[in-house]
Amino acid sequence: xxxxxxxxxxxxxxxxxxxxxxxxxxxxxxxxxSQGDTKVLAAVYGPRAGTKKNENPEKACxxxxxxxxxxxxxxxxxxxxxxxxxxxxxxxxxxVNPNTTTSVMIQVVNDDGALLPSAINAACMALVDAGIPMRxxxxxxxxxxxxxxxxxxxxxxxxEQKMKAFAYLVFPNLxxxxxxxxxxxxxxEPIENGIITSVTHGTxxxxxxxxxxxxxxxxxxxxxxxxRRNLQQQPTNxxxxx
Amino acid sequence: MxxxxxxxxxxxxxxxxxxxxxxxxxIRIDGRKPFEYRKxxxxxxxxxxxxxxxxxxxxxxxxVTAQLVQPYRDRPxxxxxxxxxxxxxxxxxxxxxxxxxxxAVELGRIIDRGLRESRAVDTESLCILxxxxxxxxxxxxxxxDNGGNLVDAANIAALASLLTFxxxxxxxxxxxxxxxxxxxxxxxxxxxxxxxxxxxxxxxxFFNNESILLIxxxxxxxxxxxxxxxxxxxxxxxxxxxxxxGGEGVPQRVIMQCLQLATSKAASITxxxxxxxxxxxxxxxxxxxxxxxxxxxxxxxxxxxx
Numbered sequence: 343x344x345x346x347x348x349x350x351x352x353x354x355x356x357x358x359x360x361x362x363x364x365x366x367x368x369x370x371x372x373x374x375x376s377q378g379d380t381k382v383l384a385a386v387y388g389p390r391a392g393t394k395k396n397e398n399p400e401k402a403c404x405x406x407x408x409x410x411x412x413x414x415x416x417x418x419x420x421x422x423x424x425x426x427x428x429x430x431x432x433x434x435x436x437x438v439n440p441n442t443t444t445s446v447m448i449q450v451v452n453d454d455g456a457l458l459p460s461a462i463n464a465a466c467m468a469l470v471d472a473g474i475p476m477r478x479x480x481x482x483x484x485x486x487x488x489x490x491x492x493x494x495x496x497x498x499x500x501x502e503q504k505m506k507a508f509a510y511l512v513f514p515n516l517x518x519x520x521x522x523x524x525x526x527x528x529x530x531e532p533i534e535n536g537i538i539t540s541v542t543h544g545t546x547x548x549x550x551x552x553x554x555x556x557x558x559x560x561x562x563x564x565x566x567x568x569x570r571r572n573l574q575q576q577p578t579n580x581x582x583x584x
Numbered sequence: 585m586x587x588x589x590x591x592x593x594x595x596x597x598x599x600x601x602x603x604x605x606x607x608x609x610x611i612r613i614d615g616r617k618p619f620e621y622r623k624x625x626x627x628x629x630x631x632x633x634x635x636x637x638x639x640x641x642x643x644x645x646x647x648v649t650a651q652l653v654q655p656y657r658d659r660p661x662x663x664x665x666x667x668x669x670x671x672x673x674x675x676x677x678x679x680x681x682x683x684x685x686x687x688a689v690e691l692g693r694i695i696d697r698g699l700r701e702s703r704a705v706d707t708e709s710l711c712i713l714x715x716x717x718x719x720x721x722x723x724x725x726x727x728x729d730n731g732g733n734l735v736d737a738a739n740i741a742a743l744a745s746l747l748t749f750x751x752x753x754x755x756x757x758x759x760x761x762x763x764x765x766x767x768x769x770x771x772x773x774x775x776x777x778x779x780x781x782x783x784x785x786x787x788x789x790f791f792n793n794e795s796i797l798l799i800x801x802x803x804x805x806x807x808x809x810x811x812x813x814x815x816x817x818x819x820x821x822x823x824x825x826x827x828x829x830g831g832e833g834v835p836q837r838v839i840m841q842c843l844q845l846a847t848s849k850a851a852s853i854t855x856x857x858x859x860x861x862x863x864x865x866x867x868x869x870x871x872x873x874x875x876x877x878x879x880x881x882x883x884x885x886x887x888x889x890x
Contacts, residue, residue, distance in 0.1 A: 366729040367641040368676055368803075379630050383728065385674035407681050409672055412647050412724045447674035449726060451636075451645065452629055 347501065349378075353494040356483075356561060361464070361572055363471045369447075371472025375464035377496060379454035384464035386472040388444030401436040403443045408461075411450045422448075422458055429462055429512055429539045435475045444474055455499040456484040458510045458541065463569065470573055479515040480538055481565040484508060485554040487546045493553050495561050507544030509551065511558040514538055515566040535559070593677055595807040603808045607796045612805070614640070618798040619845055622733075624853065626744050626860040632774070632868075633749030637741040640802065641731025643675075646741035647724045648749040652764065655711070655718040663710020664720040667696045669727070669738065676730040676803075687734075694827050695725070695739050698783035698816035702824035705746065706778035712754055717764045719751055721777070732802035735814050739785040740857060747861045750774035782857060783824040784850040787814045788842050790832045797838060799845065813839075815846045819854040 351357070357378030366372035369385035376382070389402060397403040406423040408415070430446065446468065448461045459482035466480050486497050486508030494501070502508055514536055537555065546554070603613055610618055622640030629636070633648035655662060669692040671679045679685075684692070699705055710719040723745065725738045753772045757765045789801040790811035801809060811831025816824040823843065 366643065366674065367731055368729055369674055372674070381629075383674075385728075387673075387677055390677075407673055409670065409726065412649050412722070445673065447672060449645075449672060449674060449728060452631065452634070 347494070348498070353492060354557065354561070356496045356564070357498075359565070359568055361467060361569075363467060363573070369468075369472075371468045371470070371474070373464050373467035373471055374451075375460050375467065376452075377456055377460050378498065379452055380456055380460050381451040382457070382460045382464045383449040383451055384461065384468035385447045385449075386444060386465075386468045386474065387447075388472065388474065389439045389442035390445070391442060393441055393443055397443075399441045402434065402439045402441075403436075404430050404434060405443055405445045406430070406465075407445065407447045409447065409449045411453060422461065425458065425539060425541060426462060426465060429480060430465060430469070432538055433466070433476050433478060433480050433514070434469065435477055438475045444469075444472075453499065455497045455502045456510075458482070459484045459512070462512055462539075463565070467569065467573065479566065479569060480512050481515050481562045481569060482510060482512040482539075483558045483561050483565060484510050485558045487544075487550045487554065491550070493550065493557055495557060505544065507542060507546040507550075509540060509542040509546075509554050509558075511537060511555065511562075512539035513559055513562040513566075515562070515569070595804060599804065600808050603804060604791065604793075604796075607791065607798070608793065612798065614802060616800075618796075621800045621849060621853075622802075624740065624856055626740065626857060628744070628748055628860075628864045633745050635741050635744035635748065637737050637744065639731070639733060639737040639740070639800070641729060642733060642737045643727075643729035643731070644734065644737045644741045645726045645728060646738070646745040647726075648721060648745045649724070650719045650721045650749070650751045652712070652717050652754075652766070653720045654716065655714075660715040661711045661718075662707040663718040665696075665700055665705055665707060665723070666720065667692050667699075667723045667725065667742065669695075669725045671727050674729075675727040679727075679730075690827075690829070691735050691738055692725075694735055694785060694814055694816065694825065695723075695742055697825045697827075698739065698785060699742070699746075702781070702783050702816075702818070702822070704779055704781055704783050704818075704824075706780060709778045710751075712764050713756065713762065716762070721746075721749075721751075730803055732804070732806050733787050733800050736785050736787050736800065739783075739816070740853065743779075743782050743784075744857055744861060746777055746779060747857070748776075748864055750776055781818045781820060781822075782854050783816045783818050784846075784853045785814050785816045786842075786846040786849050787812060788845075790834050790838075792832065794835070794838070797842070799849070813842060815843060817843070817846045817850045819851045821847050 361375045363373050366385055371386035374383045393399050393403045404427055406427045408419045408423045446465050462482035485495055486505040487493055489506045625638045627636045636645045669688045671688040673679045673681050723742050752766050752774050754764050754766045757763050789798045789809035792810055813828040815826050
């Protein structure tokens with residue numbers, strides 16, 4: 343089945359990716375991630391002393407602040423903050439620095455579809471740039487189901503609005519996946535087959551969802567290659583604290 | 585959170601003394617002369633009305649949007665201009681999220697005064713139907729990185745984004761001509777705003793010693809200086825606004841010296857903004873010509889050469 347996408351991509355093609363690290367001077371870690379016209383800037387400060395009142399002081403705490411491009415902060419931004427916080431909490435090693443807070447700030451520079459996945463990718467890179475200890479990396483992708491039943495990857499804003507349903511998926515990316523010995527497995531299944539976060543909008547059948555997962559996982563290996571290559575290229579700056 | 589106060593950045597006494605002693609010999613820690621500006625780089629986003637300005641290490645983005653609203657009762661023929669400043673916590677560890685603090689409000693007011701009261705932006709051209717529909721232009725300024733002198737950088741960003749902003753064209757229709765039809769950008773080319781002149785803000789720093797005067801302070805110098813003054817002037821030599829809120833008192837001749845300096849700096853910055861806007865407009869026109877879908881979507885397999 344051939345689908346006619348506006349910019350001429352096929353259903354499994356991602357938009358051109360671009361990212362850069364260490365772009366801000368005051369922040370301890372920063373990264374900018376763009377997929378096509380969607381551009382997100384992430385900055386990390388931390389770990390800083392103290393945790394908020396309701397947080398467990400025996401672990402490190404992650405705080406996310408999401409700034410939209412224009413307008414006031416509303417429920418949508420709060421929801422994104424919560425999803426991002428839970429996702430990042432599962433990839434960071436929280437027991438290393440107890441009673442500290444790591445703040446992640448997201449600034450939306452332009453929104454052209456797949457905003458949350460771009461933000462998660464940017465936040466992950468910014469955490470690496472800041473040197474926050476993490477268990478593994480996370481790569482996020484957006485898959486949507488068209489009314490015709492076709493699954494396409496990385497939609498633009500117009501495409502997202504026309505879709506029947508779409509899902510933001512976040513997959514783990516371990517260092518073992520790039521080593522030749524293979525990856526550790528949990529109950530017989532390799533860890534990469536796991537999923538960290540899944541947020542869906544709209545209704546889709548169970549088969550469609552599993553198909554999305556499959557497509558998303560295939561694309562995430564390419565995304566994680568891109569991410570790792572980019573992280574390896576730039577040498578990290580020496581301490582930027584203070 | 586009490587933790588935030590504990591992590592507030594403070595300059596050490598040694599650093600402060602070093603900066604002050606160096607300034608006595610007219611040396612600044614980043615190698616500039618006292619009346620030299622840092623490098624200004626102006627970039628634009630894909631959409632109209634979004635700009636990113638880098639002044640040395642300071643980084644600011646500005647987004648302009650517009651909406652049709654009902655005008656104020658006492659000004660039925662004028663559009664509205666409002667400026668919202670966001671001191672994002674990513675810019676500085678001491679910035680708190682939530683309500684804007686003093687600095688953010690002051691910055692917003694300085695830029696607002698420069699644009700509105702000097703009539704830089706023509707608000708009467710924003711009126712579509714007197715008393716019923718006018719355009720309300722909203723400028724959102726996000727501070728991304730605080731490297732010092734946020735006012736100047738934010739002002740340049742606001743001006744750059746205003747110059748590249750395009751509002752949709754609308755016409756009056758309906759039976760009695762009382763309805764407004766907004767034409768989408770694909771049907772009719774959107775229109776730029778009418779900007780008469782460009783008010784440029786120039787900030788000066790004063791110290792205890794009268795002989796030390798500098799322009800465009802970095803955040804280290806801001807922590808050391810005892811007074812600041814922001815003058816908003818345009819390239820024609822008109823003074824649009826002066827802001828000096830407290831701090832070290834300075835004699836009149838120093839103020840006059842600052843004003844003369846500001847006028848010369850304003851001319852060069854105005855030229856830089858205009859050149860950047862012109863380059864953007866050319867590129868925008870070229871983009872309009874290329875109507876065929878350029879295959880920007882890249883097959884992920886081929887991306888490995890990056």
